[in-house]
Amino acid sequence: MGRHPARRRELRGLAILVPGPGKAIPNNTHFDTTRANVEFSGAEAVDLVIEEGRHPSVIHPFKGNMDLAALEAFIVERGVESVPLVMVTVTNNSGGGQPVSLENLRGVRAICDRYGLPLFLDACRFAENAWFIKQREPGYAHRAIPEIVREMAALADGMTMSAKKDAIANIGGWLALNDDAWAEAARNLLILTEGFPTYGGLAGRDLEAIAQGLREVIDEDYLRYRIRSTAYLGEALVEAGIPCVQPIGGHAVYLDAGSLLSHLEPLQYPGQALAVALYREGGIRGCEIGSVMFGRHPDGSETPANMELVRLAIPRRVYTQSHVDYVIEVVRWVAERAAQLPGYRIVSQPPQLRHFTARFETIA
Ligand SMILES: Cc1ncc(COP(=O)(O)O)c(C=O)c1O
Incomplete structure (x- = not known):
């Protein structure tokens, strides 16, 4: 019935x-x-x-x-x-x-x-x-x-x-x-x-x-400024030869760490390596969106994610153009040294959402 x-x-x-x-x-x-x-x-x-x-x-x-x-x-x-x-x-x-x-x-x-x-x-x-x-x-x-x-x-x-x-x-x-x-x-x-x-x-x-x-x-002037300021960062990085997801997205620029750190295997977490380097060198807090975030499956097995990215999300109404120019300088500096960046392994991790709380060490 x-x-x-x-x-x-x-x-x-x-x-x-x-x-x-x-x-x-x-x-x-x-x-x-x-x-x-x-x-x-x-x-x-x-x-x-x-x-x-x-x-x-x-x-x-x-x-x-x-x-x-x-x-x-x-x-x-x-x-x-x-x-x-x-x-x-x-x-x-x-x-x-x-x-x-x-x-x-x-x-x-x-x-x-x-x-x-x-x-x-x-x-x-x-x-x-x-x-x-x-x-x-x-x-x-x-x-x-x-x-x-x-x-x-x-x-x-x-x-x-x-x-x-x-x-x-x-x-x-x-x-x-x-x-x-x-x-x-x-x-x-x-x-x-x-x-x-x-x-x-x-x-x-x-x-x-x-x-x-x-x-x-939904104000068009706000949206034009918002999307344009994200593109400003992305275009400068692309012009400097740094691989990014293109076209540049709305709220963030996504660095293609898989290409930039091609000496690392996906499960050596190139995105994590790049995110750590950006923070250490310039205090820039980005976020890995790659195999750390998406590589682990509910049964505990691990496979590489589709892409190995680092997201530089831009808070609204916080930064001026000179802040963004500083970010461009730091990313360029780190990118020039990308081939020397070490990979990472995970030391401890929770069963879900490991990228929030996992602990890492470098691979010697
Ligand atoms: C598409 C999308 N869904 C969900 C979330 C999660 O939002 P919250 O952190 O407020 O739970 C985010 C955060 O960036 C997001 O981009």
């Missing part, structure tokens, strides 16, 4: 929130914490970004796009029952801060509709994504950013959001669900694991900062 429709929707809500063993979530590329949460529930996190998005030097206007053929084949092969939802990360942080086109999002939506699946955005950088659509997607040059954002959002059934990113706030985030039964399931889970929704969460001042940040982040 079929279940009552409301109960069916509530069960779908639970599968969205805690997918569990036997389930798989496709995404263009899962961000690290998103991946870890999927895997911690026992489900599999599957990355299906287009081929261009897997090669740092290949130029493509929307390198964050989902491979639509691969997505459909995956759903058919695994079976719809095993796929609680499809996610798209805008912009694609672990793939180089690369945007996703509206044409591609519509393609994902059409596949989701064909198989009755919800589509969620990991929307941390929705405004930067909208800016790239305005700049690069045919037909959008004269559209206002809020309109483009609405068009992106209208394609989705839900979103996850870290307010530290495109809500320009210092803390917080949210899960938005366009379905009352799913929201009910989320609230019930919250009561079970944390407390009633009004017990904690964000203070009033933080909510107001988020509301103001959301107004400011």
